[in-house]
Amino acid sequence: MFTANRLKRTLLIISPLIAIGFALFAGAILILLAGANPIIAYTALFQESLSSYFGFGNTLTKMTPLLFTSLGVLVALRAGQFNIGGEGQIYLGALGSSLIGLYIQGIPAFIHIPLALFLGFIFGAFWGLIPGYLKAIKGVNEVITTLLLNYIAVNLISYLVQNPLKAPAAPSPYSELIAKTAQLPIILPGSLAHAGILLALITAIILWILLTKSPLGYQINAVGFNPVAARYAKISVEQTIMLVMGLAGGLAGLAGACEVMGLKYRLFEQVSPGYGFDAIAIAIAFLSRGNIFGIVLTSLFFAALRSGANVMQRSAGVPSTIVYAIQGLTILFIAIALALEYRVKEIKN
Secondary structure (H helix, E strand, C coil): CCCCCHHHHHHHHHHHHHHHHHHHHHHHHHHHHHCHHHHHHHHHHHHHHCCCCCHHHHHHHHHHHHHHHHHHHHHHHHCCCCCCCCCHHHHHHHHHHHHHHHCCCCCCCHHHHHHHHHHHHHHHHHHHHHHHHHHHHCCCCCCHHHHHHHHHHHHHHHHHHCCCCCCCCCCCCCCCCCCHHHHCCCCCCCCCEEEEEHHHHHHHHHHHHHHHHHHHHHHHHHHHHHHHHHCCCCCCCHHHHHHHHHHHHHHHHHHHHHHHHHHHCCCCCCCCCCCCHHHHHHHHHHHCCCHHHHHHHHHHHHHHHHHHHHHHHHHCCCCCHHHHHHHHHHHHHHHHHHHHHHHHHHHHC
16 A cells, blocks of 8 residues: 555655756756757766766765765754864864874774774864854854864865875875775775775664664754753753764764775875865755755765766766756755745645
8 A cells, every 4th residue: 555654755765866857957958058969968977977887986986975974964954053064074084094094003904994984083073073062052153163164174184284294205285195904995896986985875874773763863853953842851952062063073074084095095185175065965955854865865966977077078078067057956956846845734734
């Protein structure tokens, strides 16, 4: 029997697919206006990013930091906190894992890798906890503090890789290679795909269980829904805010750790090409639905766009920046779907 609840769950699953479909259709119109053939452009893009062995590995590599950081933004949003600092937290996580990889030697990989990931999480969590503390205890707006901390983190890493951590005779700012035992294993031989994507997917499952099936998830959701009522229920709003901001920072820190441990194997100046800001859009789009599956799918889609953009430009003569328009359109159509859903609920009530 196809019940109303089952229909609702089905719509929650397919809604990101519908939004992506509309975004691709609108993107095709933009490609036509640019004087190119959208069929050739999309064929080149998705053949490279999804059906090509190396391209798919590259897509999974780009998906890893997007997914980690999107989950971090989501968990903060569920408690009513806007974590705009994912970009800076990625940089701090990269620093933490790099320090372990550079300065701790001679231990086996099964200890070295978890230790480097843990310190990446801790560095990111610390960077998220700063605005969490300022919001919870001092009442300082977290949007301002997280945004400003991004610039501090980026410039801090820039200074470190240009000065104390710079590899001798390096032609550009980057550190020495981290130890082999601190490097994440490749899961698709001959590609860039590393074990970080498996960790990100496991984290998504754990976070879904945490937010939907646990007392802590109830506490986080209660604070986000109504902090005044949460206080009456004996929930510490201040502790919850600091907890989610620390957790959000830690998840973004894991994104940075995986970039170092699975991709570049060293700390470098441009750790993130804007993953932290893409993650904000992805998480906000799925906030009200709590649809972590949607976040996973959209992270994959955004990663595929990034992975195949240059090939699309070479094959069809379409500017690679068109992928950012498609990303924005995807979020726009998801937002429209949410608005229509709320409107229908209001009419019924």
